[in-house]
Amino acid sequence: MALYLLRRVAVFIVSTAVAAVAVFAFMAVLPGDPAAIALGVNATPEAVAAKRAEFGTDRPLAVQFLAWVSGLPTGDFGLSYVSGDRIGPQIADRLGVTLWLVLFGMLIATVVAVPLGAAAAVRHRSVTGLILSGLSQVGVAIPAFLAGILLVFLFAVTWQVLPSGGYTPLAEDPVAWFQQLLLPALSLGLVQGAVLSRYVRSAVLDVLREDFIRTARAKGMGLYRALWRHGSRNAAIPVVTVLGLQLATLLVGAVVVERVFTLPGLGSLLLDGVANRDLLLVQDTVMVLVVAVLAINFLVDALYVVLDPRLRDLSPRGAR
């Protein structure tokens, strides 16, 4: 198990390093000199050269890359080309908003998906099961931003029970924080919940066929109780995998939902950075998102071992 985890850690580190090279290289081929862009349309060549020196973009690419990468672990993301401010605190600030949104969304997705999926599996031969499956299919087919527009239309504008957007930090006003996060999280969570419920359903279906459930049932245990006592761990493995994948999806889905609800998260930071050609900011934001996805994958892999004892025995044979 230790070896397995060690390999995962190694894979995570190497992947992150390669991702850093990829992101940096991608931004390096961008046309346009950040110094010239920052100075606007009437800059003299001397001023541009001075600005280049200030940004450090006059150095060889390899030096720039190392300078950038070495700052990342310490939270030194460099200075914005547009505002001249430190990017690190800015990303930290925005990441907070996005993480709350994603976690909240994930929670809603799980709360929706587990009972829905389990019920659809248990009743998979009945009309109820069919309806539940159909419902999840429809949910999957609705884009999160459309769900967001509809939720705003109903809850904020028509019934006036929740705010239509904005963000208040948790520490400042927990009630406002919760109210403002609820609709965006719902638009992400309901759609992802629909996706997740399909996996829960098939995971539970698999478990239902297992002997230990039949045994437990034969001993007079109720179906749901048997599932909970004996089946949940087995069903959890595929579900956790999907959850991990979905966290990544949610992180990106948040970009669009943040726009609908005017949340000052990473997504809006990225879109603003693109609009302003604040290239270092874009580079940093993309890097943070990519590392977040890689980290999620790593954690999912690590969780496998905890959830599936069989993997522990297999693990020396490799990361399969």
Added chain:
Amino acid sequence: MTRPLLRLVAGRATAVLATAVLATAAAGCSSGSGGSSGGSSVKSLSVGFVAEPSNLDFTTTDGVAIPQAMLVNVYEGLVKLDQDGKIVPLLAKSWDISDDRKTYTFHLQDNATFTNGKKFTADDVVFSLNRVKTDWKVSLKSAMDVVSSVEKKDDTTAVVTLAKPSNSWLYKMATRVGAMFSRDGIADLANTPVGTGPYKLESWKRGDAITLAASPNYWGTKPKLEKVVLKYFKDATAMNNALLTGGIDVISTVQAPESLQQFTNNSKYEVIEGTTTGEVVLSFNNSKAPLNDKRVRQAIRHAINHKTLVETAWAGRGQVIGGMVPPSDPWYEDLTGVTPYDPAKAKALLAEAGQSNLKLRLRIANLPYAVAAGQVVKSQLAEVGITADIEPLEFPARWLDVVFKQADYDMSIINHVEPRDLGALFGNPNYYLRYNNPKVQELLAKADAGPESDQIAAMKEAARLVSEDAAADFLFLFPNLIVAETGVTGLPKNLVSESFDLTVLAKAKG
């Protein structure tokens, strides 16, 4: 002559000047609106805006978002523009102009202080005006090129000498280049503005809102509000929703005019409609074939039905002007008759120019008004056999780079919001329109130097020449559309300056 100037309205923050700028994890400013307790009027209001500043330093950063929030509210100049676009006193109680119109003597307020506690004196005038030439980075600093010296006579008297008479100079003094800075207050202009205005910056939550608080020792009439929250929205619909749900009290500029219906028939809201100094221009690359042919440009102007364009693209809000001068300027003249809608004539002109199956790149800013107007222009041009390929470029960065800087375009659509910008656009052959007409340049120079009567006549003639030459097409005058909760007072009907004046904003409790 003015160098290329640029002040464009960022129609919506999708494209936005708004950036993301640092964020010192600054807390502060709630999104809610409404007032606190006590008094007969509300203590705090939230106003929705579309373009968030990338920083607060308009001496080094261009774009209209910064002066919109800061000028008049936080920074003050010696003079300002009133609702009708007239120059009125601010930090200068009055001023004398010498007979040769080259020397301006300003008599200053004696009780104004900066928010850093320093008293405002003539030394600050000298410092601020000289600093434009030495330290400002934005192109509009050229407005001070004409100044040959600034001197302090005594603490409350400052004398400015111009190299030659200039009518536009005092006018420019009402814009951001005329803002007064404290000698000890420029250490961190990007984040900590220090001005003499009625408000000071309380907090700035990047990507979300700027909160201004009333300055306790303001020299003039104190604002009725204790706090104003400027809330920034990337999306027009999100801003509408915020007003509908009480998240904000005012929409400073409506970016989705079709949506006004929600507010017009509701007594809870009030719609204010006036004019701005923003001309939505269909710009031509005058130096590049085929648009270097006047007949082709005229054909395009004849092919566009401006009335239906405004109706379809901007819900009929906005005035058709036919030239580069808004009705709020003294030299305004209705030029809509110069090239009336006439598709047959357009076709004839194209045939005369030997153009068939003309294909043009329409590289527009990706702002709501430009995207909407662009689709109508494309469809109308198709009627006379011109194919326009729309390519929305992200505003500001990409549009500025491709169209404005490199002039790599055939046609573009952008709202030129700067007041009195006829000269900036058409008096400079290096401007992105690449329009070079010595006659126009001569008239503009004459207008700037001469007495007022000459100025009006010369400007009128220049504007007419530009329109007749079809140096650009003038789609419509951007309307000032404000929606507010009923009871909010002190909102500007016409937007004639680059600041959004919050100083008299108020709302009765109720």
Added chain:
Amino acid sequence: MSAPAARRRVRRLNASMVVGGALVGLVVLAALVSFVWTPHDPVHVDPAHRLAPAFGGDYLLGTDKFGRDVLSRLMVGARTTLYVGIVAVGIAAVLGTPLGMLAGMVGGWSGELVMRANDLLFAFPALLLAIMLGAVFGASALTAMVAIGVATIPAFARVARGQTLSVMHTDYVLAARSAGRSRLAIALRHVLPNIASILIVQASVSFAIAILAEAALSFLGFGTRPPTPSWGRMLQESQELLFSTPRLAFWPGLAIALAVLGFNLLGDGLRDWLDPKLREGR
């Protein structure tokens, strides 16, 4: 391979497949018809017929604020949707399948390397790639398609690898290997035909995801350029009229949902149909 194939042919179609196929068929039909006929010009601005109501007069589904026929735009929008989906899924299949097969057939550290690279690519979601590409080249349908396609490569590679691994242990592949057939020959003759069915399923599912991604990108302004109709752009344009004319949002929203539903159901149905072992449960 003919025996199992023959058995497949007689297998009964399932409901998912029929419904999914019908929905996809509808989208394809609308797109094809739009090449030769639409009720009106989808991009012609007609101020005289702005916001014409649906179900009455000349416009079956009404017109938008530019006076453009909604039905015509939906039909041409179907074309855009399919176009983006086909190119994106095509890129993913053409690049992802050989990579996955390679990893599955070669194994060892090089196979591992391919899959690690694949995992890495997985960390660059379509939306992120599209925004980055849009920042470089200017957003268009092309950048959207390429981004969605590249981001979908890992999905194909994973499926192809997994299936290849199991095929490699079948008797006929072992026989072919012992007969000294080249790897390429084995890949083309034995592996590809056997993993084709699961790839088709994957294509259908990926198509649904591509439609959603395109809609989100158009909504953000990183997709198809105006005035070319795209469902995502229609939704975005309808927002300001959501209160007065909600139908403008309803139709493109419905079109997206039905198309995604169609491709998902088709994928599910195909999976069950092609793989009898799975029929019982999923």
